[in-house]
Amino acid sequence: MKVTRRLAALGLAMLPMFVQAQSMGDQPVRLVVPYPAGGAVDFLARSFAQRLGEELKKTVLVENRAGAGGLIGSDYVAKAAPNGLTLLLGTNSTHAIAPYVYKKMPYDPVADFAPIALLAVSPFVVVVNPQVPARTLSELVTLAKSRPGEMTFGSSGTGTTPHLAGELFNTLTGAGLRHVPYKGSAPMVTDLVGGQIQVGFDNSAVAQIKAGKLRALALTGPTRMPHLPDVPSSAEAGMPGYEALGWFGLYAPKATPAADLNRLAQASRVVMQEAAMGEKLGGYGIQPRVIMRADFNTFLLADQAKWAKVVKDAGVQPE
Secondary structure, eight states, rough: HHHHHHHHHHHHHHHHHHHHHHOSSSEEEEEEEEEEESSHHHHHHHHHHHHHHHHTSOOOOEOHHHHGGGGHHHHHTTHHHHSEEEEEEEEEEIIIHHHHHHOOOSSSSSTTEEEEEEEEEEOEEEEOTSSSOSSSHHHHHHHHHTTTTEEEEEEETTSSHHHHHHHHHHHHOOOEEEEEEEESSSHHHHHHHHSSSEEEESOOOOOHHHSSSEEEEEEESSOBTTEEEEEEEOTTTOOTTTTEEEEEEEEETTTTOOOHHHHHHHHHHHTTTTTTHHHHHHTTTTTTEEEEEEHHHHHHHHHHHHHHHHHHHHOOOOO
């Protein structure tokens, strides 16, 4: 009888540990990408999901829920069951910029999500048509000021990070480049190569740069990129205060248990700090940068404040 009671007591004592370990169950994890398949965000998601699944010893499935600039997929995760099984690969567009460029948000980027970890960042490239007689940022500013209102810059759409990267450039330099929005990066790059616009802020035109169809002046980040080793950082190009980064972070619904969030955060850090992951993502202009849980939220709040000011200074009207 005493042995039976002791075993029962031992079982009860171990129960919380078992429940914590099994809190995510044996069902697959779904990583929602709020953009179409095939882009840089999707590539990051699929590369990350494969290794995250191996680290968690669980299946991690990537699910694309695109639309409304990332709002549809983000809202889906915000309203999902908080069981650690539905995650979002959020971006600065969905969490830092959207509140200031949309009049009605279906979710609150801070109140409706539990931050797990910042995973990576991606600077943009300041590119010009080869016919533009500027080879540095300072030469571009001088040229634009000599032609007030004439020079244009394209972006993947109003309110996107590339658009605001251009507006921040205008604010810091007084260049006065006129914005021309496109529906995505591809048509913008096509017109830039064709000379319909003169300047672009983009991270998808690596092939055109290497082929000589576009000229890269600088990155919008503080360090050089391995896939464009000859392109200077913004600091090296004479603008140390100019930083416009796309970023990618892992989120869960707000009430997700802390044990699940911690487990996911630790696994994410292991995956993103692997040298092989950095090499794989480098070809897409993505740099691993891990910031964990509460610090990630602090990072988000600072980024929101930065872009709110840029939107206000540029006079971007919410849609």
